[in-house]
Amino acid sequence: MSILHQPDPAPITRQLRAMFGSRLLLAAVHHLNVFDLLSAGPLSLTDLSQQLRLAERPAMVLFPALCAMQLLRYDKQNRLTISELGHYLVQDQTPNLTGYTGLEKDDPGVVDMVQRLLHDGPLESPQGISFVKEGDGPSPMDDPESARMFTLGLAGRARLLAPIVAANLPKHNGHLLDVAGGTGYYTYEWLLVNPAATATLLDRPAVLTVAAELLDGFARSGRPGADTVPNRVTLLPGDMLTDDLPQTDLLLAGSLFHDWPTATCRQLARRFAAALRPSGEIWVHDSFLNDTLDGPLATTDYSAQLFCVTKGRCYSRAEHHRWFTDAGLTPMQAAIPTQLDYGLIHARKL
Numbered sequence: 001m002s003i004l005h006q007p008d009p010a011p012i013t014r015q016l017r018a019m020f021g022s023r024l025l026l027a028a029v030h031h032l033n034v035f036d037l038l039s040a041g042p043l044s045l046t047d048l049s050q051q052l053r054l055a056e057r058p059a060m061v062l063f064p065a066l067c068a069m070q071l072l073r074y075d076k077q078n079r080l081t082i083s084e085l086g087h088y089l090v091q092d093q094t095p096n097l098t099g100y101t102g103l104e105k106d107d108p109g110v111v112d113m114v115q116r117l118l119h120d121g122p123l124e125s126p127q128g129i130s131f132v133k134e135g136d137g138p139s140p141m142d143d144p145e146s147a148r149m150f151t152l153g154l155a156g157r158a159r160l161l162a163p164i165v166a167a168n169l170p171k172h173n174g175h176l177l178d179v180a181g182g183t184g185y186y187t188y189e190w191l192l193v194n195p196a197a198t199a200t201l202l203d204r205p206a207v208l209t210v211a212a213e214l215l216d217g218f219a220r221s222g223r224p225g226a227d228t229v230p231n232r233v234t235l236l237p238g239d240m241l242t243d244d245l246p247q248t249d250l251l252l253a254g255s256l257f258h259d260w261p262t263a264t265c266r267q268l269a270r271r272f273a274a275a276l277r278p279s280g281e282i283w284v285h286d287s288f289l290n291d292t293l294d295g296p297l298a299t300t301d302y303s304a305q306l307f308c309v310t311k312g313r314c315y316s317r318a319e320h321h322r323w324f325t326d327a328g329l330t331p332m333q334a335a336i337p338t339q340l341d342y343g344l345i346h347a348r349k350l
């Protein structure tokens with residue numbers, strides 16, 4: 001099926017992630033008592049976070065989600081306040097729904113979410129955190145079995161989105177650096193529509209073992225030009241946080257920033273900017289929060305999922321723009337939707 005006619009399977013991923021949004025809701029109502037606290041009056045995001053003892057990351061996961069659920073909203077002074085709907089979650093209001101929602105409050109997923117919100121992550125993660133390699137600690141992405149499992153887990157999504165991303169990235173005869181490129185499908189599809197271009201796929205060695213097998217299958221697919229792709233792509237094992245990055249015309253950061261805390265995103269933006277040649281561009285493919293931090297629901301649910309399984313969360317376009325501006329790049333305003341509630345934004349080295 002041509003990508004122009006391909007249906008968007010977003011309802012499937014929305015349903016998958018709704019579970020994490022439900023856990024946030026029950027954690028907020030029954031364990032953190034957000035609605036009873038706010039029934040005394042509106043609070044700024046900072047004051048509310050302080051009263052609940054929430055760090056920045058859990059706060060930026062929880063409050064945009066409760067706004068997206070239409071249970072909280074921002075007032076004219078930009079304070080969080082309970083919406084008309086949200087009052088049904090205040091215990092002192094009659095009638096309210098807290099007895100009913102409370103029937104699910106001890107669900108293990110909810111109890112786990114509460115711990116994560118209060119501790120900004122799991123209490124301990126001896127095996128490392130999925131999709132993340134940082135420092136000398138263990139990483140599932142360096143263990144052959146789990147790296148294969150995680151990488152192949154993303155393969156279907158990558159195959160679906162990669163042709164759409166490739167069609168929207170600039171046409172170029174130069175070089176693409178796909179940082180933390182996983183399966184490599186975004187690189188392979190882009191090289192197919194840019195027959196004179198070359199690319200580097202950077203990831204952990206155990207991930208690249210899987211990527212090489214997928215590249216072989218891609219090259220043998222019989223699609224016109226696919227057999228030329230392996231000669232134009234370099235698989236580069238490395239650590240994007242510490243290793244020198246090759247110079248490039250285009251840099252793709254797909255599903256990357258959302259695995260990391262804000263300080264690391266800022267650091268990565270600076271490293272990526274330094275790898276760009278003059279007029280080079282960084283392209284981010286991700287699911288973005290509204291700049292007003294109040295949705296969309298598909299992204300706040302995704303953010304809750306990422307909060308549980310990575311060191312990151314979803315970020316707004318404005319947050320990305322700040323990192324890029326600080327790194328000396330010029331953010332371009334237009335955002336291009338792809339599918340699965342994802343989109344593309346980019347910034348240029350002038």
Ligand SMILES: C[S@@+](CC[C@H](N)C(=O)[O-])C[C@H]1O[C@@H](n2cnc3c(N)ncnc32)[C@H](O)[C@@H]1O
Pocket residue numbers: 131132133134141154158179180181182183202203204207238239240241253254255256259
């Ligand atoms: C969520 S996956 C995204 C893969 C791909 N960009 C995509 O959109 O399908 C994140 C990737 O980051 C890689 N990664 C994590 N930490 C890394 C590091 N320090 N250096 C290089 N790659 C890293 C992981 O191995 C994984 O393949």
